[in-house]
Amino acid sequence: xxxxxxxxxxxxxxxxxxxxxxxxxxxxxxxxxxxxxxxxxxxxxxxxxxxxxxxxxxxxxxxxxxxxxxxxxxxxxxxxxxxxxxxxxxxxxxxxxxxx
Amino acid sequence: xxxxxxxxxxxxxxxxxxxxxxxxxxxxxxxxxxxxxxxxxxxxxxxxxxxxxxxxxxxxxxxxxxxxxxxxxxxxxxxxxxxxxxxxxxxxxxxxxxxxxxxxxxxxxxxxxxxxxxxxxxxxxxxxxxxxxxxxxxxxxxxxxxxxxxxxxxxxxxxxxxxxxxxxxxxxxxxxxxxxxxxxxxxxxxxxxxxxxxxxxxxxxxxxxxxxxxxxxxxxxxxxxxxxxxxxxxxxxxxxxxxxxxxxxxxxxxxxxxxxxxxxxxxxxxxxxxxxxxxxxxxxxxxxxxxxxxxxxxxxxxxxxxxxxxxxxxxxxxxxxxxxxxxxxxxxxxxxxxxxxxxxxxxxxxxxxxxxxxxxxxxxxxxxxxxxxxxxxxxxxxxxxxxxxxxxxxxxxxxxxxxxxxxxxxxxxxxxxxxxxxxxxxxxxxxxxxxxxxxxxxxxxxxxxxxxxxxxxxxxxxxxxxxxxxxxxxxxxxxxxxxxxxxxxxxxxxxxxxxxxxxxxxxxxxxxxxxxxxxxxxxxxxxxxxxxxxxxxxxxxxxxxxxxxxxxxxxxxxxxxxxxxxxxxxxxxxx
Numbered sequence: 001x002x003x004x005x006x007x008x009x010x011x012x013x014x015x016x017x018x019x020x021x022x023x024x025x026x027x028x029x030x031x032x033x034x035x036x037x038x039x040x041x042x043x044x045x046x047x048x049x050x051x052x053x054x055x056x057x058x059x060x061x062x063x064x065x066x067x068x069x070x071x072x073x074x075x076x077x078x079x080x081x082x083x084x085x086x087x088x089x090x091x092x093x094x095x096x097x098x099x100x
Numbered sequence: 101x102x103x104x105x106x107x108x109x110x111x112x113x114x115x116x117x118x119x120x121x122x123x124x125x126x127x128x129x130x131x132x133x134x135x136x137x138x139x140x141x142x143x144x145x146x147x148x149x150x151x152x153x154x155x156x157x158x159x160x161x162x163x164x165x166x167x168x169x170x171x172x173x174x175x176x177x178x179x180x181x182x183x184x185x186x187x188x189x190x191x192x193x194x195x196x197x198x199x200x201x202x203x204x205x206x207x208x209x210x211x212x213x214x215x216x217x218x219x220x221x222x223x224x225x226x227x228x229x230x231x232x233x234x235x236x237x238x239x240x241x242x243x244x245x246x247x248x249x250x251x252x253x254x255x256x257x258x259x260x261x262x263x264x265x266x267x268x269x270x271x272x273x274x275x276x277x278x279x280x281x282x283x284x285x286x287x288x289x290x291x292x293x294x295x296x297x298x299x300x301x302x303x304x305x306x307x308x309x310x311x312x313x314x315x316x317x318x319x320x321x322x323x324x325x326x327x328x329x330x331x332x333x334x335x336x337x338x339x340x341x342x343x344x345x346x347x348x349x350x351x352x353x354x355x356x357x358x359x360x361x362x363x364x365x366x367x368x369x370x371x372x373x374x375x376x377x378x379x380x381x382x383x384x385x386x387x388x389x390x391x392x393x394x395x396x397x398x399x400x401x402x403x404x405x406x407x408x409x410x411x412x413x414x415x416x417x418x419x420x421x422x423x424x425x426x427x428x429x430x431x432x433x434x435x436x437x438x439x440x441x442x443x444x445x446x447x448x449x450x451x452x453x454x455x456x457x458x459x460x461x462x463x464x465x466x467x468x469x470x471x472x473x474x475x476x477x478x479x480x481x482x483x484x485x486x487x488x489x490x491x492x493x494x495x496x497x498x499x500x501x502x503x504x505x506x507x508x509x510x511x512x513x514x515x516x517x518x519x520x521x522x523x524x525x526x527x528x529x530x531x532x533x534x535x536x537x538x539x540x541x542x543x544x545x546x547x548x549x550x551x552x553x554x555x556x557x558x559x560x561x562x563x564x565x566x567x568x569x570x571x572x573x574x575x576x577x578x579x580x581x582x583x584x585x586x587x588x589x590x591x592x593x594x595x596x597x598x599x600x601x602x603x604x605x606x607x608x609x610x611x612x613x614x615x616x617x618x619x620x621x622x623x624x625x626x627x628x629x630x631x632x633x634x635x636x637x638x639x640x641x642x643x644x645x646x647x648x649x650x651x652x653x654x655x656x657x658x659x660x661x662x663x664x665x666x667x668x669x670x671x672x673x674x675x
Contacts, residue, residue, distance in 0.1 A: 031576065057527040078286065
């Protein structure tokens with residue numbers, strides 16, 4: 001489990017935590033599903049919610065756009081739940097912030 | 101300058117044309133009369149398969165490095181077009197199925213697998229591509245056919261695959277298999293399994309499907325019962341099946357529609373022959389304005405289709421990071437254009453379009469055969485669904501920003517580098533094809549009335565791209581999935597039309613700079629082709645100079661009389 005108290009500062013000076021990323025992702029996925037955010041479980045694979053393989057690729061573009069991050073296009077395939085994806089984004093943010 | 105690649109391609113086509121002969125000759129063992137009989141009997145013409153075997157057609161599907169002839173995808177299309185021209189079923193059933201299977205191995209297979217498949221194909225054997233499960237259609241991530249991974253890395257195959265071309269007679273099957281129970285895109289793998297390596301007690305060939313068209317194709321299913329296969333069957337890595345499929349599809353989606361252009365070429369030839377020979381109202385049908393316009397438009401549709409196909413196939417070599425979108429555009433738009441063309445031509449042919457034998461019998465066969473291109477492999481909607489999620493990103497990052505494509509993208513006879521199988525990207529963030537349209541708009545000549553027409557139509561297409569950009573930016577998240585609203589699908593449709601326009605414009609501009617082909621260098625065809633595309637988008641552009649349609653008509657007649665192909669190559673044909 002990722003420690004949700006870890007914070008990362010990006011170039012845009014925004015502070016992200018696993019929790020804030022999770023909230024962001026839940027909101028996105030909820031829109032895909034036309035459900036309210038509280039009906040989305042962060043531990044359920046996105047594919048179970050009907051996110052097809054190509055649409056999952058486009059999620060990567062959304063993440064890049066909002067967080068100024070460069071990711072593998074298959075990131076949502078390799079980290080198939082919101083929980084896993086949030087942890088991965090956090091890790092990438094800290095790596096890329098550290099490298100900058 | 102004629103390059104070595106071009107010399108090889110032209111010689112190979114001449115060899116195939118000579119071997120397959122004049123389709124209209126009743127004494128030709130692989131002529132239209134025999135092909136129609138085979139179709140009626142639901143068989144592939146044995147003499148046709150034999151002729152293709154003697155030509156070692158399979159070598160076209162094997163990369164040069166592995167002992168075959170495959171060096172360029174656009175050349176592969178051009179060569180296979182000569183087979184499709186005679187019989188779509190023979191083209192698919194003898195050959196292309198093997199190519200569709202083999203691309204997976206050329207992309208991700210190891211050295212041993214590549215050498216083995218090359219050996220099978222060069223010996224005249226066949227490979228089948230088993231992706232399809234009827235229950236899941238193009239939603240292949242839901243596929244259930246299992247390759248259960250054993251502790252020692254080997255697999256146990258269990259379950260069924262349906263509607264597989266040559267399932268019963270292939271020497272090797274490429275099986276898209278579930279290797280993990282979890283949902284999602286990392287649960288499938290591709291296996292190359294040789295028939296000889298499977299216990300015959302554990303695999304059953306399911307009954308053949310009968311179809312409306314390509315009746316000679318042997319579509320059947322395979323049902324495996326707990327059949328063990330060795331670990332070496334795995335192509336690429338475990339769990340990479342979806343990724344491999346999305347890469348391989350880029351090559352096959354961009355290639356197959358252009359091959360089928362041969363079928364439409366044959367149909368147009370039939371109707372031109374009819375229009376010139378039949379007299380009504382004391383004149384030939386060709387003198388009736390509606391018929392004349394329809395035939396000219398059909399020729400333009402073939403040129404448009406070939407321009408998009410050319411760009412799609414050359415992009416595999418030149419712009420592998422961008423092909424995901426282009427390949428889907430080719431696979432979506434070209435079969436659609438060709439089917440619409442067939443419908444228009446059937447109106448000119450009148451009642452003869454309903455006749456199953458004789459001089460015009462080949463026409464109804466093509467009407468039945470060509471739609472398979474919109475169904476098999478990837479359906480039209482599946483191709484649109486590949487494009488839709490990529491639109492917002494292209495809108496934000498690519499359109500009106502990217503550098504134009506290299507000039508070679510639009511040059512049918514210029515050399516290409518080797519096929520970069522491993523560089524094909526899953527999704528595209530760039531679009532240099534549309535950038536070529538945008539860049540060209542400022543540089544277009546405006547001396548002649550035809551050139552002015554090209555310029556104003558190109559402007560219209562650029563404006564359309566701007567509108568597509570605005571609408572793509574506002575696409576909601578749910579409108580980017582396969583379950584998107586019809587408006588998203590319409591947006592993808594319009595975008596493919598713009599790409600086709602960019603391809604036509606590029607082909608004309610490069611032909612003009614090169615000067616080798618006086619017809620392709622003439623703005624008349626480009627104006628007429630762009631006019632068709634702009635009208636397709638629902639606009640009513642100013643009337644074209646009459647010289648445009650006249651030039652296209654004269655070229656159509658010349659090529660008919662001189663037995664030359666109705667595509668970008670103006671290639672000499674055997675009848």
